[in-house]
Amino acid sequence: MAIYGIGQLAKLTGCKITTIRYYEEASIIPVAQRSEGNQRRYNDEHLQCLRFVRHCRSLGFNLEEVRQLIHLQDCNKHSPDEAHVIAKKHLQDVLQKINQLQLLANELQEVVKCCSEGEAQGCQTLSILNSHVDLNDSVTVVK
Structure with missing residues (x-):
């Protein structure tokens, strides 16, 4: 079994x-x-666990979900289906975010389109942005 210093582990992963120190303190990876x-x-074992964590994080799983997935790998008391449930919920969250970002992109395209069609002095970007402001919304003023 290979032994790694923290610098080596950082390079490999x-x-x-x-x-790495944070993951160890937060019990995401085993204590060295x-x-x-x-x-x-x-x-x-640390190398494999950290690679697993990094892959899960690259897919957008939060640390609590990663912790649950690691636990499910090591525990025989849970149904293997529980990992599927976590992944399915995460997928639903990702799809919802994609939908929200698409709506945002569509609105921004309209704002940019209105401005680029007119003259520079008559740019309507600020007017359009102001037209969607609800006076009942709370606004924080930064001074």
Whole structure:
């Protein structure tokens, strides 16, 4: 079994050293053994776990979901279907965000289109943006 210092583990996973420490403190990855000089020593289990975490995070899973998925890998008391439920809910959240971003892109396209069709002095961008302001909405004024 290979032994890695934190710098080596960071290079192998593309994860920052501070993030590795955070994941360890937050019990996302197992606690590392310590050398006689009190340096962290990681093994292949840490490497695999950290790669799993990084992959889950790249898919947008939050840390609590990642923690649950790791637990499901190690626990025989839960149904394998629970990982599917977590992934399915995450997919629904992603699809909802995509829909919201598409609506945002459509509105911004209209704003940009209105401005580019007129003369620079008659740009309607601010007028259009103001036309969608609801006076009942709370607005924070920054001074």
